Amino acid sequence: MPATDLSLLIDAALEAGRIATRYTGRTAERWDKPLGAGPVTEADLAVNAMLEARLPAARPGYGWLSEETEDSTARLERERVFIIDPIDGTRSFAEGSRTWAHSLAVAENGVVTAAVIYLPMRDLLYAAAAGQGATLNGVPILASQIASLDEAEILAARPNLEGRHWRSGRAPNFTRAYRPSLAYRMALVSQGRFDGMLTLRPSWEWDIAAGDLILREARGRCTDRAGNPLRFNNPHPRLDGVIAGGEKLHTLLLSQIDPETAGIRP
Incomplete structure (x- = not known):
C-alpha cells in the first residue's frame, strides 16, 4: 500500500462532505433505482462524480468500484481497487437526518489496506491503514472486549x-x-x-x-x-x-x- 493512500482518502472524504452538505436532504432531488435497488439523490451523484474524477487520477493503476458507477470487469484485472459508497445511508440523507456517511476504501489483492468513514454532519472521521491502528478524529480507538452476549x-x-x-x-x-x-x-x-x-x-x-x-x-x-x-x-x-x-x-x-x-x- 502506498504510504499516501490513507491521506488521499481522508482529503477526498472531507471534500465529499463539503459537497454533500451543500444539499438540504429533504429538498435534494431523489430517484428510485431500477429493480428495487433503493434511492439515489443528486448529492450521491455529485459526490460520486468528484470522487471518480479525483481518486483514479491520483492512482491511475487502481480499479474502481462504486455504488453509483456502472460496474466494469476491468477492475478485476487490477491489483488495487477503490471501493466507494458516496453516501451510505441515502434514505437518512433524504429524510434530513445526520446519520449518513461517506465510505472510502482501497483493497489490495482482496484485502482492504486503507479506509475512511466520514460523517460530516456529526464531525466524525474514522480512519485506518493496515498495520497502523484505527482512529476517530485522529485519536486511537479500540473495539469492545466484552465476552457475554447477555451483556452485549x-x-x-x-x-x-x-x-x-x-x-x-x-x-x-x-x-x-x-x-x-x-x-x-x-x-x-x-x-x-x-x-x-x-x-x-x-x-x-x-x-x-x-x-x-x-x-x-x-x-x-x-x-x-x-x-x-x-x-x-x-x-x-x-x-x-x-x-x-x-x-x-x-x-x-x-x-x-x-x-x-x-x-x-x-
Missing part, C-alpha cells in the same frame, strides 16, 4: 433476530440497537460505542469495505456470517453478511448462528 449491545436490523437464523430457533438475549448506515454501524463498533454488529443478508462490498479494516485495526474481528474473512473486489461484489465485534463476542455470535442458512441468497 449489538447493532442489527430487526429481521436479523428471526429464529431461522439461529441454531436454537431464537436470537440470543443481547440488547439490540440500530443505525441506518451500515458503514456507521461498523465504525461505532470499532470505537467501542457498541459491542458488536451483524447483518445476515447479502451485503454490498462498498457498504462494508472501509468498516472491515477500521474494525480489524481497532482489534476487533470481522467476517461473513459463515466465519470467513472478508475478501473484496469479487466479480459479483456482494458478500454473505457481516459479523463484527471483539474477538470473544464475535466467537460467541458465530457459534449461535445457524450455518444452514449461510450462503449468498438472491
